[in-house]
Amino acid sequence: MKPNLAYIFYLTLGLWSAASMAQEPVAPDISAIETLAKETVAKKIQPAPNARVSIIPQTLDNRLVIPRCSSPLTAALASEREISRNNTVRVSCTSPDLDYPWQLYLSVRVSISYPVVVARETLAPGTLLSAAQMAVRYVDQYSVNGEQFDATAQLIGTRLKRRVPKDYPIFGSNICFVCKGDAVSIIARTEKFQIKTVGEATEDGNLGEQIRVKNTRSNKMIEATITKVGEVRVKM
Structure with a gap:
């Protein structure tokens, strides 16, 4: 029985078309680009275990036309400086089938906060601190200056040397574990x-x-x- 040449031709054509479609570069998904930028920044952050970290990449306009790319996208920080509040990530495509590579820049905002003991109410100098007078709040890392504490138990029984306003951190310079005359x-x-x-x-x-x-x-x-x-x- 002779082979059906027409069937073989169409089958071969179909396989060739499928292979061509598989190799056809596609435009990267916008959400995937935002996620890649976020992950790139996250790898550069090594916060303390008790820190809260928020990483928010720039939201790209859905109307933005992203060029096609047949290779996995790469991403890197646009500068070598340390991670700060505002960072820039460069997302690139270097597919060999492109006439020229392309790159896209996204801003990524980072917020890191730490637990800090604060006063529940305005406290006067000479106050012996109790658990009821204190609370723990998360404070932005750039506001954490001087010696501070992350648990109220650390300060119970200490005495205030100066006035501390409500919701204000209790610094080491505000207290004494042992005071003169004790x-x-x-x-x-x-x-x-x-x-x-x-x-x-x-x-x-x-x-x-x-x-x-x-x-x-x-x-x-x-x-x-x-x-x-x-x-x-x-x-x-």
Whole structure:
């Protein structure tokens, strides 16, 4: 039986057409370009685990005519500077079948915020802080200046040295874990034993800082490190 030449011709033509269509470059999807720009910026960000990160790429006009591209798009930051609030991403197509490569620039906005302890109400100097007087809010990274705290438990029992307005961050410079004139426990510890006595702070200090303390029993002045509210430690 002779082969049906017409059938073979049309079958071959169909396969050739399908292959041609598969190789035909297509215009990239606008949403895919925006996603690629967002992912490019995200790879350059290494925030702390407790940070909140928002990355918002520029929204392209749906009427924008995107040139065709038969190769995967590539994207890179338009400059080598560190990630900031506003960034520019270059999206490119370098398909070998194009007469010339094309590129598109998108702006990408980044917002990074961190948890910071703030005052629930306006607090006066001399206030002993309690959990009810504080709250945790997320603050933009560019507003996080100086020593701040990310948990209210860190500040319970500390004393304010100056007025703090409502919703304002409580800075390390606003407080003292041990304040001048406070009675403190003085701890001296080794691996085998511990000595505990009492004293009086002669200056303000915060956690980890060294201050001068007067030993109430011996009247001697010593250098001690603040370990928590109302407690200092000396070396043996």
